Amino acid sequence: MPKYQFLNRDLSWLSFNKRIIEEASDANLPLYERIKFLAIYSSNLDEFYRVRVGTYKRFTELPAEDKKSLRENPDIILKNINAEVDRQQHEFGQIFTNQIIPELEKNDIILIQDEELCEEHHQFVKDFFLDNLLPHVQPILLLRKQIQPFLQNNVIYIAVKLFKKNSKKEEESTPTTRRSRYAIIKVPSHRFPRFIELPKKGGKHFIMFLDDIIKLRMKILFPGYKIDSSYSFKLSRDADLLIEDEYSGNLIKMIENSLKKRETGMPSRFLYDEAIPKDFLKFLKGSFNLLNNDMVKGARYHNFQDFFGFPNPKQPKLEKESFHPLKAEELDGKNSIFKSIRIKDRILHFPYQSYEYVIRFLNEAAVDPKVEEIKATQYRVADNSAVVNALINAALNGKKVTVFVEVKARFDEEANLKSAREMRKAGVTIIDSIPGLKVHAKLALVMRKGDKKDYAFLSTGNFNENTAKVYADHGLFTSDEVIITELRQLFDYLENQTEGYEFHKLLVGQFNLRTNLLNLIDQEIKNVNNGHKGYIILKMNGLQERDMIEKLYEASEKGVKIDLIIRGICCLKPNKTYAKNIRIIRIVDQFLEHARAFYFYNLGEEILYLSSADWMNRNLHRRIECAFPITDKKIKKELLDILNLQLRDNVSARILDSKLNNLPITRNKGTRAIQSQIETYKYLNKKETAKKSKQRISTKKTS
Numbered sequence: 001m002p003k004y005q006f007l008n009r010d011l012s013w014l015s016f017n018k019r020i021i022e023e024a025s026d027a028n029l030p031l032y033e034r035i036k037f038l039a040i041y042s043s044n045l046d047e048f049y050r051v052r053v054g055t056y057k058r059f060t061e062l063p064a065e066d067k068k069s070l071r072e073n074p075d076i077i078l079k080n081i082n083a084e085v086d087r088q089q090h091e092f093g094q095i096f097t098n099q100i101i102p103e104l105e106k107n108d109i110i111l112i113q114d115e116e117l118c119e120e121h122h123q124f125v126k127d128f129f130l131d132n133l134l135p136h137v138q139p140i141l142l143l144r145k146q147i148q149p150f151l152q153n154n155v156i157y158i159a160v161k162l163f164k165k166n167s168k169k170e171e172e173s174t175p176t177t178r179r180s181r182y183a184i185i186k187v188p189s190h191r192f193p194r195f196i197e198l199p200k201k202g203g204k205h206f207i208m209f210l211d212d213i214i215k216l217r218m219k220i221l222f223p224g225y226k227i228d229s230s231y232s233f234k235l236s237r238d239a240d241l242l243i244e245d246e247y248s249g250n251l252i253k254m255i256e257n258s259l260k261k262r263e264t265g266m267p268s269r270f271l272y273d274e275a276i277p278k279d280f281l282k283f284l285k286g287s288f289n290l291l292n293n294d295m296v297k298g299a300r301y302h303n304f305q306d307f308f309g310f311p312n313p314k315q316p317k318l319e320k321e322s323f324h325p326l327k328a329e330e331l332d333g334k335n336s337i338f339k340s341i342r343i344k345d346r347i348l349h350f351p352y353q354s355y356e357y358v359i360r361f362l363n364e365a366a367v368d369p370k371v372e373e374i375k376a377t378q379y380r381v382a383d384n385s386a387v388v389n390a391l392i393n394a395a396l397n398g399k400k401v402t403v404f405v406e407v408k409a410r411f412d413e414e415a416n417l418k419s420a421r422e423m424r425k426a427g428v429t430i431i432d433s434i435p436g437l438k439v440h441a442k443l444a445l446v447m448r449k450g451d452k453k454d455y456a457f458l459s460t461g462n463f464n465e466n467t468a469k470v471y472a473d474h475g476l477f478t479s480d481e482v483i484i485t486e487l488r489q490l491f492d493y494l495e496n497q498t499e500g501y502e503f504h505k506l507l508v509g510q511f512n513l514r515t516n517l518l519n520l521i522d523q524e525i526k527n528v529n530n531g532h533k534g535y536i537i538l539k540m541n542g543l544q545e546r547d548m549i550e551k552l553y554e555a556s557e558k559g560v561k562i563d564l565i566i567r568g569i570c571c572l573k574p575n576k577t578y579a580k581n582i583r584i585i586r587i588v589d590q591f592l593e594h595a596r597a598f599y600f601y602n603l604g605e606e607i608l609y610l611s612s613a614d615w616m617n618r619n620l621h622r623r624i625e626c627a628f629p630i631t632d633k634k635i636k637k638e639l640l641d642i643l644n645l646q647l648r649d650n651v652s653a654r655i656l657d658s659k660l661n662n663l664p665i666t667r668n669k670g671t672r673a674i675q676s677q678i679e680t681y682k683y684l685n686k687k688e689t690a691k692k693s694k695q696r697i698s699t700k701k702t703s
Contacts (some may be wrong), residue, residue, distance in 0.1 A: 001601035004553050004578060006571045008077060009544050013349040014084050015660035016568045017044050019588045021088060025095045028642040031103050035307050039095060040380040042304030046154060046236060049269040053081065054238030057268060078293055091635050093299045107318060108204045121198050129217040134397050137214055142287045151288060153237040156187040156302050158214060161280055164224040182283055185218060187211050194306035195290055207303060231273040234302045238265035263456035271298040320590060325354040326684055329691040341455050345632045346477040351591055352684050358475060361457055362390035365446040366397055373400040375491045376444040382466040388419050395427040404431040404441045404494045431495055439494060441612050441626035445487045454484045459612050460595040472596040474610050476628060507587050509613060509625035511519055517587045521551045522559045527603055534560035535601035536658045537643055541615040542569035556581040575658040586662060589652040589677045597643060608636050610618045642680050648667055
């Protein structure tokens with residue numbers, strides 16, 4: 001038996017998604033915040049089935065001999081995944097039915113499901129169906145082995161069981177003696193809101209699923225038939241882009257062609273209403289050539305991600321208070337953001353502080369006559385991106401602008417291709433992906449003429465002003481000459497892919513990132529062996545790579561204390577003798593914890609890196625990532641203070657155990673509740689207030 005054990009990456013991810021369900025059940029949260037967490041859970045699970053489960057299904061088709069070479073049996077993992085999802089879906093349904101619906105009703109918001117409609121609502125539903133829905137809900141009769149309609153990805157369908165009304169005698173006969181017919185209706189939620197608000201009545205607000213409106217009026221679609229029953233289902237399709245030959249040919253063309261195939265991928269999940277009779281389900285399974293492992297039980301309603309748009313007639317009541325990002329006094333205090341960065345490094349913490357400073361940085365570079373060249377990476381950008389607009393403006397102003405666009409960013413391929421076309425049209429030089437690698441580093445470099453200082457922005461998160469409102473990340477502005485020089489080298493590599501580059505201050509994926517991280521852990525082990533303290537804090541979204549985990553196990557065995565803040569996938573198995581000095585916490589709260597930070601005690605000469613990289617196989621072996629050092633003492637202290645708030649969190653944090661349970665942190669009587677995201681905002685607000693006060697005093701003295 002191997003010395004060390006590991007958790008399965010996908011079962012670990014499901015444990016993270018279960019943590020999101022727990023937020024939906026938290027009665028201390030505003031009602032619509034709880035509904036939002038249900039929507040997040042559903043959206044996450046859809047993507048999981050489209051990507052990860054699709055991969056396992058391809059593995060299940062391998063010959064038995066080939067399966068032996070795999071680390072884990074895909075058939076067993078797939079069975080365990082579906083069993084865990086089944087348990088979670090049951091819990092999800094219980095929360096929705098027994099907690100969310102009653103809470104809505106307490107607030108005079110009625111989600112009509114099986115309730116009898118009053119005459120006014122009957123008329124409204126009838127008119128809405130005839131005036132709006134009728135042209136978009138054409139049924140398709142299912143004739144097995146004759147007609148097999150194509151099921152669109154993640155679209156809700158209503159399956160209908162019918163009996164033909166041929167004669168009075170046949171109509172009066174029992175269902176068992178009559179021939180049943182089947183049909184499907186596509187729910188047009190791409191054209192209409194999923195939730196339809198009915199007229200207010202008696203001080204109450206009434207809302208109805210689009211699906212239920214169709215079910216209530218669909219008899220008009222089947223003249224000559226009697227409807228027996230109806231149930232909803234949907235099909236998720238494999239969404240992974242398999243580009244067979246990334247090393248030759250036109251990569252952009254390959255991706256464009258693959259995108260067309262994404263919506264027609266093989267089935268990865270057929271989600272059905274668990275109330276559907278077995279014979280009905282069997283007919284559907286046969287009609288669409290589905291396999292046993294395609295079939296996943298669900299509830300009456302699907303696509304709960306539509307609850308992101310669930311109407312709140314009492315807005316802003318029942319919602320989280322709107323969040324106002326803080327200003328950064330040090331960046332506001334100068335007419336030029338460059339002048340502020342020239343004095344010292346500057347750090348921003350999103351979403352607690354405004355992302356506008358990043359846009360200002362790029363806009364200033366676009367118009368500054370001393371700026372000669374701008375280089376940047378693009379992984380996921382916002383719609384109508386202010387970042388892209390700034391880069392286009394710079395090119396139109398005569399600057400040389402080069403942007404590396406990662407066209408292989410999953411589910412953002414099309415958006416990235418579009419923004420690349422727009423920038424190219426404006427004169428921006430576009431570098432389109434590197435075959436076999438993804439560029440995940442988040443970097444911008446502004447180069448000025450002659451001996452003028454150059455400036456850079458390095459971040460743990462994407463250049464995306466929209467996600468910066470909900471993703472918790474850090475971004476560093478710097479004019480450090482060594483970092484600037486190494487960024488020039490890195491961009492040169494991205495443009496030319498030649499060898500011979502060396503990085504010392506930056507840790508760069510495919511060059512020195514993995515090796516240096518292992519060396520830093522080894523140094524903590526060495527320090528403990530010499531009788532000193534060893535301590536590591538690692539914060540990231542995912543931890544999978546086995547060599548890194550084994551090195552952490554080794555450090556734990558030697559006596560190095562290790563705190564892990566892992567939001568999602570964690571393959572390190574805690575509570576083992578070789579992991580006795582490792583503690584894993586997971587924080588799920590209003591904002592998505594997205595930052596990566598690597599801290600090493602180093603005999604008191606503390607080392608801290610921020611990074612774009614998780615410790616997943618893909619990040620450490622198949623991506624260009626960048627970890628950048630924090631050398632400014634005040635910034636380092638600020639980041640460590642924030643990390644320590646997270647380690648002390650006893651409200652939103654959970655301890656991950658060896659069975660993938662999210663264990664609440666017990667608070668002793670009298671212990672103060674610490675919710676790290678709220679405390680981080682208070683901490684930064686207090687610091688900004690102190691800076692403003694100091695600035696006012698300084699201004700008075702000089703006036």
